[in-house]
Amino acid sequence: MRRGIVAAALGAMLMMTAAPAGVAAAEPVGAAGSEPAPGIRVEGRTEVSDTVVAPDGVRRVTLYSGPVQLRRGTEWVPVDLTLRTDPDGLVRPAAAVHDLVLGPTGPSVRFAGGGSAALDWPTPLPAPRLEGNRAVYTQVRPGYDLVVEATRAGFVASAHRAGPTTAPAPALALRRGAEAVPAVDPLSGAALPGSPTQRETAVSRVVAAAPPAGPAPAPFDTTVQTNMLNTDTSGDPDLRLGSYDGTAIARSYLTWDLAQVTGQPIAGATLRLHQDWSSSCRPAAWEVWSSPVVGPATRWANQPAADRAWATSTETRGNNASCAPGWTEVDVTELVRSWAAATAPNGTMQLRAGNETDPLGWKRFGSAESPNVPQLQVTLG
Numbered sequence: 477m478r479r480g481i482v483a484a485a486l487g488a489m490l491m492m493t494a495a496p497a498g499v500a501a502a503e504p505v506g507a508a509g510s511e512p513a514p515g516i517r518v519e520g521r522t523e524v525s526d527t528v529v530a531p532d533g534v535r536r537v538t539l540y541s542g543p544v545q546l547r548r549g550t551e552w553v554p555v556d557l558t559l560r561t562d563p564d565g566l567v568r569p570a571a572a573v574h575d576l577v578l579g580p581t582g583p584s585v586r587f588a589g590g591g592s593a594a595l596d597w598p599t600p601l602p603a604p605r606l607e608g609n610r611a612v613y614t615q616v617r618p619g620y621d622l623v624v625e626a627t628r629a630g631f632v633a634s635a636h637r638a639g640p641t642t643a644p645a646p647a648l649a650l651r652r653g654a655e656a657v658p659a660v661d662p663l664s665g666a667a668l669p670g671s672p673t674q675r676e677t678a679v680s681r682v683v684a685a686a687p688p689a690g691p692a693p694a695p696f697d698t699t700v701q702t703n704m705l706n707t708d709t710s711g712d713p714d715l716r717l718g719s720y721d722g723t724a725i726a727r728s729y730l731t732w733d734l735a736q737v738t739g740q741p742i743a744g745a746t747l748r749l750h751q752d753w754s755s756s757c758r759p760a761a762w763e764v765w766s767s768p769v770v771g772p773a774t775r776w777a778n779q780p781a782a783d784r785a786w787a788t789s790t791e792t793r794g795n796n797a798s799c800a801p802g803w804t805e806v807d808v809t810e811l812v813r814s815w816a817a818a819t820a821p822n823g824t825m826q827l828r829a830g831n832e833t834d835p836l837g838w839k840r841f842g843s844a845e846s847p848n849v850p851q852l853q854v855t856l857g
Contacts, residue, residue: 521545521552524695525736534743537736539852541695542628542844543573557609557626557847567604567611569626574686576626578604578611585630585684593684595624595633596651609847618643620679627845629685629711634678645679685711685845688772694733694822697844700776701726708772713846717762718829718837720755725832727779728841729770731824732852737812739819743857745812746805747825750848751793753801753840759790760837761830766811769824782826786811790830794840803848812854 512518512528519535520527523543529535545552556570559578567578575586582601584594601622604611613622619641625632635646688696688710698710699717703724715728747764754760764787768780787806794801808825815823829837842848 535856537854539732541697541730541850559606559611583624583631587686594651596649617646629845631684633682635680648680648682650682683711694731696731699728700779702776710772715841715843717827717839719833720838722833722835728827734822737854740856742813742816744855745809746853747808748805748851750842751804752842753794754792755838756836757795757799759792761790763788763828765826767824767826
């Protein structure tokens with residue numbers, strides 16, 4: 477995400493509406509981590525990739541920005557963040573990387589690599605209403621609900637306005653051992669509770685995420701924002717870009733593990749992102765740039781300078797029923813070819829708004845922590 481607003485001339489950009497010339501559109505392979513469509517043979521799998529062969533012999537590799545499947549014995553099991561009540565009365569995801577449990581005092585998680593985190597909630601909670609990967613505890617304070625989202629790295633807990641109230645908003649905090657970690661505003665980074673945010677009706681929010689495996693992991697995704705100076709957002713379910721108020725600016729990064737495609741001939745490549753929310757239905761341009769590698773320590777102030785713009789899209793989803801949330805695709809063939817030709821072990825994309833000060837261009841995409849993991853679909857040949 478780097479410095480500067482958009483370059484004036486984007487002659488090298490590609491406007492994606494269809495597969496590249498001469499390359500057949502990829503057959504559907506099902507949801508991330510699921511079994512492919514009939515006639516498509518699975519050639520290989522990792523936690524973050526699928527390689528399949530179509531009936532015509534064409535090989536396609538789908539890279540994911542986070543784990544979409546787990547190895548259990550000799551079988552691959554899709555990650556499934558759907559919350560369910562187990563026989564012991566506790567709520568857990570159907571299949572998750574980390575051991576997340578929602579009990580009487582809220583969520584707690586033991587991370588696969590060691591360590592734990594829990595919501596620091598002082599009193600017993602009511603039984604939650606389960607909605608996919610979300611658990612809603614209604615009226616935990618007069619006029620407020622507590623919402624817990626299961627993520628691939630742990631969980632997110634938010635307090636939401638839910639009716640008239642004269643009570644102060646619940647002050648959320650995490651507990652890591654004896655350490656209490658207060659909530660931060662997901663837009664401004666300021667300490668909460670405080671003013672409402674534009675993320676639905678959240679008035680307080682905390683993110684519990686597994687510590688990163690290394691200083692520059694791949695795959696990896698994160699957001700940097702001008703008014704979030706010291707916050708690692710790599711455990712957040714959102715990737716944000718643009719400006720929600722015309723002043724604060726956000727950009728997002730995706731780093732891909734290219735082991736399955738580096739050095740290979742590339743016939744086509746498509747970036748697939750799920751647009752969860754946009755500030756309007758008006759088409760608003762957003763761009764894909766190449767960038768040096770980033771990691772959990774990347775913030776707005778130290779982000780590396782992006783290299784060049786490779787693609788742009790004006791597709792806008794997620795504001796209302798006329799532009800409902802959904803998947804967006806953009807052609808990044810030339811960028812992936814450049815990585816493959818250079819035998820790069822990983823490649824980083826920066827996502828930014830075409831106009832970084834226009835509030836109507838503010839967007840949220842699903843990150844690796846969301847139910848809709850970013851995908852890079854590569855056709856080899």
